[in-house]
Structures are given as structure tokens and as C-alpha cells.
Amino acid sequence: MNLKIVQTGDPVLRKLARELAPEEIASPSIQQLIDLMRSTMRDAPGVGLAAPQVGVSLRIVVIEDRAEYSAGVSTERLAARERAPVPFHVLINPKIVASDGEEIEFFEGCLSVEGCSALVPRARSVMVECLDETSETKRIAATGWYARILQHEIDHLNGILYLDRMDTRSFSTLANFNRHWKDMAANTRP
Ligand code: ZN
Numbered sequence: 072m073n074l075k076i077v078q079t080g081d082p083v084l085r086k087l088a089r090e091l092a093p094e095e096i097a098s099p100s101i102q103q104l105i106d107l108m109r110s111t112m113r114d115a116p117g118v119g120l121a122a123p124q125v126g127v128s129l130r131i132v133v134i135e136d137r138a139e140y141s142a143g144v145s146t147e148r149l150a151a152r153e154r155a156p157v158p159f160h161v162l163i164n165p166k167i168v169a170s171d172g173e174e175i176e177f178f179e180g181c182l183s184v185e186g187c188s189a190l191v192p193r194a195r196s197v198m199v200e201c202l203d204e205t206s207e208t209k210r211i212a213a214t215g216w217y218a219r220i221l222q223h224e225i226d227h228l229n230g231i232l233y234l235d236r237m238d239t240r241s242f243s244t245l246a247n248f249n250r251h252w253k254d255m256a257a258n259t260r261p
Pocket residue numbers: 180181182183223227
């Protein structure tokens with residue numbers, strides 16, 4: 072079973088999501104929500120999903136970047152994005168505690184802004200603190216595409232979409248992105 076992914080314009084995507092108390096995390100309803108978020112993300116498919124995207128205003132994120140998602144992508148493209156597979160994991164109450172001053176721009180998309188893509192500047196690396204699904208404290212150091220995913224998903228918990236951060240002139244349908252921008256050099260701007 073999967074959950075419905077809400078689209079931009081739904082007020083839940085603009086709310087500040089609520090933190091979970093550590094003792095709440097083990098509850099059957101939260102554990103079931105995490106399971107459903109995992110299957111919903113895999114079916115979409117996407118590399119990350121935040122609870123507000125399934126209509127639940129809680130600070131929960133799931134992330135997984137499977138090797139098969141990059142199967143058709145050239146080595147150069149993966150290297151430019153510093154993209155490598157990331158195993159499935161859960162972040163509860165995540166906080167960016169440090170980030171690189173260096174910002175890099177790549178096209179990104181969002182399951183809640185279906186069929187579109189735009190250039191978004193993001194810090195190249197971040198340090199994130201969170202709890203996992205067993206309420207254990209985690210500290211994650213991420214660089215490249217994984218750092219981008221983390222920033223994108225944590226934005227969702229604060230009611231922020233990539234639309235708020237994008238270079239507006241680069242906003243494209245996926246069809247036009249694939250036709251005109253997909254293979255452009257990282258520093259070429261529309
Ligand atoms: Zn998103």
C-alpha cells in the first residue's frame with residue numbers, strides 16, 4: 072500500500088512540521104507511517120520523501136538512493152554531481168548543524184512538483200543531526216548529491232520547496248529539461 076503524494080499548492084507543504092518526542096517514535100502508528108513512506112518513495116520512485124509530502128506534518132524523512140537509479144547515467148555526470156548510492160535510512164527531527172560555504176547548482180526535482188525541474192543552489196556538504204527509527208541519535212556528514220537530498224528534504228519540514236530557492240529562469244518541464252538542459256555543463260545557466 073502506498074500513500075498519496077500531495078502536490079504544490081497543498082497547505083501542508085507550507086507548514087512548519089512538528090517535532091516528535093523520542094518516546095513517540097516506537098509507536099505503531101509512527102512505525103507504520105515510516106514503512107508506508109518507504110514503499111511510497113520506492114514506487115514513485117524518488118530518492119527522498121518527507122512526511123509533509125504525504126500530508127503528515129511531522130519531522131520525518133526517508134532517504135534512499137539506489138544504485139539502479141544511476142544505472143543509465145554517465146560516469147562524468149555522476150562524478151560532477153558527486154552522486155553515489157545511499158542505503159535506506161530514516162531521519163527524525165533532523166537539523167543541519169553545519170554546512171559548507173561553497174554552494175553548487177544542479178537541476179533538481181520534487182515529487183510534490185510533478186514533471187518539473189530547475190537549477191537550485193545548495194551547500195556542497197552538510198552535517199546533520201537526527202534520531203533514527205529506534206530513537207538513536209545519529210550524526211551524518213554528507214557531500215555532493217546526498218547533501219543536496221538532505222537539504223531538499225529538511226526544507227520540506229520547514230515548509231520550503233525548491234521553488235523558493237531555484238534560479239527561476241531555469242524552471243523547466245521534464246520534457247524540456249531532457250531536451251535542452253540535461254547534458255549541459257554544470258556552470259552553464261539558461
Ligand atoms: Zn521534494
